[in-house]
Amino acid sequence: MSQSSLSSQLDAERAAILDRAAASVFAVESSRVRQSAFVWRGGLLVTAAEPLDGTESLRVTKDGSSSEGEVLACDLRTDIAVVRCAAAVAPALVSGTTPPRVGQTIAVVGRAAAGLTASWGSVHLSAGPWTTRRGATLAHRLLFDVHLAHSAEGAPVLDLDGYALAMAVRGPRRQVLGIPVEAIEAAVSDVVAHGRIAHGYLGVRVVPLGLGLQARHRLNAGEAVLIVADVAHGSPASDAGLEIGDLLLALDGDALQSPDRLLGRIQGKRPGETLRLSRRRGSVIDELTITLGSRPTPDP
Amino acid sequence: MAGFQPEVRGALRRHLDAGGISAALEIDSAAALERALMDCVQPLVISGVRWPEIAPFLATGRDHGAPVALLLEERSLDAQHPAFRAGAAALLPWPVPASALARALAAIASGFRLLPRRPSFDPGTAPRPSSRALSTRERELLELVASGLTNKSIARRLDLSINTVKYHLASIFAKLDARTRAEAVSEAARRGELML
Numbered sequence: 001m002s003q004s005s006l007s008s009q010l011d012a013e014r015a016a017i018l019d020r021a022a023a024s025v026f027a028v029e030s031s032r033v034r035q036s037a038f039v040w041r042g043g044l045l046v047t048a049a050e051p052l053d054g055t056e057s058l059r060v061t062k063d064g065s066s067s068e069g070e071v072l073a074c075d076l077r078t079d080i081a082v083v084r085c086a087a088a089v090a091p092a093l094v095s096g097t098t099p100p101r102v103g104q105t106i107a108v109v110g111r112a113a114a115g116l117t118a119s120w121g122s123v124h125l126s127a128g129p130w131t132t133r134r135g136a137t138l139a140h141r142l143l144f145d146v147h148l149a150h151s152a153e154g155a156p157v158l159d160l161d162g163y164a165l166a167m168a169v170r171g172p173r174r175q176v177l178g179i180p181v182e183a184i185e186a187a188v189s190d191v192v193a194h195g196r197i198a199h200g201y202l203g204v205r206v207v208p209l210g211l212g213l214q215a216r217h218r219l220n221a222g223e224a225v226l227i228v229a230d231v232a233h234g235s236p237a238s239d240a241g242l243e244i245g246d247l248l249l250a251l252d253g254d255a256l257q258s259p260d261r262l263l264g265r266i267q268g269k270r271p272g273e274t275l276r277l278s279r280r281r282g283s284v285i286d287e288l289t290i291t292l293g294s295r296p297t298p299d300p
Numbered sequence: 301m302a303g304f305q306p307e308v309r310g311a312l313r314r315h316l317d318a319g320g321i322s323a324a325l326e327i328d329s330a331a332a333l334e335r336a337l338m339d340c341v342q343p344l345v346i347s348g349v350r351w352p353e354i355a356p357f358l359a360t361g362r363d364h365g366a367p368v369a370l371l372l373e374e375r376s377l378d379a380q381h382p383a384f385r386a387g388a389a390a391l392l393p394w395p396v397p398a399s400a401l402a403r404a405l406a407a408i409a410s411g412f413r414l415l416p417r418r419p420s421f422d423p424g425t426a427p428r429p430s431s432r433a434l435s436t437r438e439r440e441l442l443e444l445v446a447s448g449l450t451n452k453s454i455a456r457r458l459d460l461s462i463n464t465v466k467y468h469l470a471s472i473f474a475k476l477d478a479r480t481r482a483e484a485v486s487e488a489a490r491r492g493e494l495m496l
Binding site for chain 2 (some may be wrong): 070075134243
């Protein structure tokens with residue numbers, strides 16, 4: 001087989017991957033943003049959450065036909081937004097079952113106003129679990145070495161077999177991050193089951209207490225500790241025995257100094273996951289392992 | 301009796317004197333207060349402190365059985381006040397009439413807990429609620445924002461119109477000085493106004 005036929009065979013294979021994916025990739029736009037989205041289940045699209053910020057309806061377009069999409073959930077911690085659109089009937093992308101390998105070839109398949117777009121690149125980093133800037137814990141840290149146009153933000157990242165590995169989003173310092181398929185599946189399942197993306201919930205209100213040097217030394221704490229100012233009735237916190245006035249010193253071994261950091265750590269976990277709180281009451285310090293629940297909300 | 305500033309203790313001492321009570325012990329530091337709460341069985345009156353700074357001490361008092369009367373400069377002192385739920389034996393508005401204070405201390409010494417029937421004896425001295433504090437409705441709405449619900453879904457769940465939801469949100473954003481939903485939620489958490 002000659003060199004040229006090998007490379008043309010490769011090109012044909014790449015084109016076939018794009019052809020198969022094309023039906024599942026849509027362009028979504030509002031008055032402020034234009035980006036890509038892809039079908040995850042019948043009638044449900046997934047796209048990047050951060051550029052949307054509060055947008056509740058989107059135009060969903062493909063091949064000149066356009067319809068209305070409703071943003072059902074927008075999770076800034078994981079950067080996943082779920083959009084309902086009756087026209088999104090195309091087959092869902094099939095996700096890969098093995099974690100991406102460093103150096104593996106990938107394609108970001110997006111859709112701009114004019115048509116399908118593709119950028120080929122490779123997996124730059126594929127590492128273990130990490131915590132996003134906004135506090136969500138994801139199973140893999142994925143970075144891609146690929147060009148990501150604005151119109152392709154929220155597009156699927158496919159491997160050479162056409163399996164979806166992640167959703168491509170912009171990170172800090174022009175990095176292209178991947179939101180792993182496991183997180184997408186979890187978010188979409190939540191939306192289908194509960195109408196929202198489930199966050200962990202502990203059931204406490206806390207206020208920070210700045211500590212003087214002596215108090216820091218005595219409590220063996222950092223610059224501040226958190227005081228439990230209220231405990232929600234029937235919440236995981238009350239079940240675990242947290243009480244008003246308890247001091248919270250550390251979570252999963254990290255010092256707790258501000259309520260919004262605690263919020264990030266709690267919401268970054270999912271209901272059913274556990275966290276370890278180190279709590280001081282009087283002169284006794286103990287460690288509580290608490291299974292998180294989900295925030296109670298009235299039924300629709 | 302306890303107060304961390306000399307002028308607070310002075311005012312409290314004069315007040316107790318006027319009610320015919322002399323304090324067996326004057327407490328001026330956090331460490332001394334903690335010791336007193338562990339050893340003391342006499343009623344303890346604490347002034348010049350703010351909720352929730354006093355919260356850890358109430359927990360100690362509750363566990364060791366020292367009845368604590370808290371004098372608070374707040375408007376609403378009722379059974380829902382977290383200090384009462386945390387185990388304070390009495391919540392009294394400051395300033396409180398000297399005779400009423402004396403009777404309150406006698407009552408908690410005999411094992412009663414008490415609250416003012418009216419929120420405040422003298423509303424004129426109570427601080428005005430901060431205009432930046434969230435209303436109950438706003439707090440309820442923010443809880444739903446924190447669970448990641450859209451305006452439409454919040455409107456449906458609270459049985460409000462979408463415009464009412466937007467109106468409340470605009471007020472919440474202004475009070476919390478936030479531009480996005482994520483900012484509003486984390487600022488409310490920082491201020492202790494959100495269940496986490």
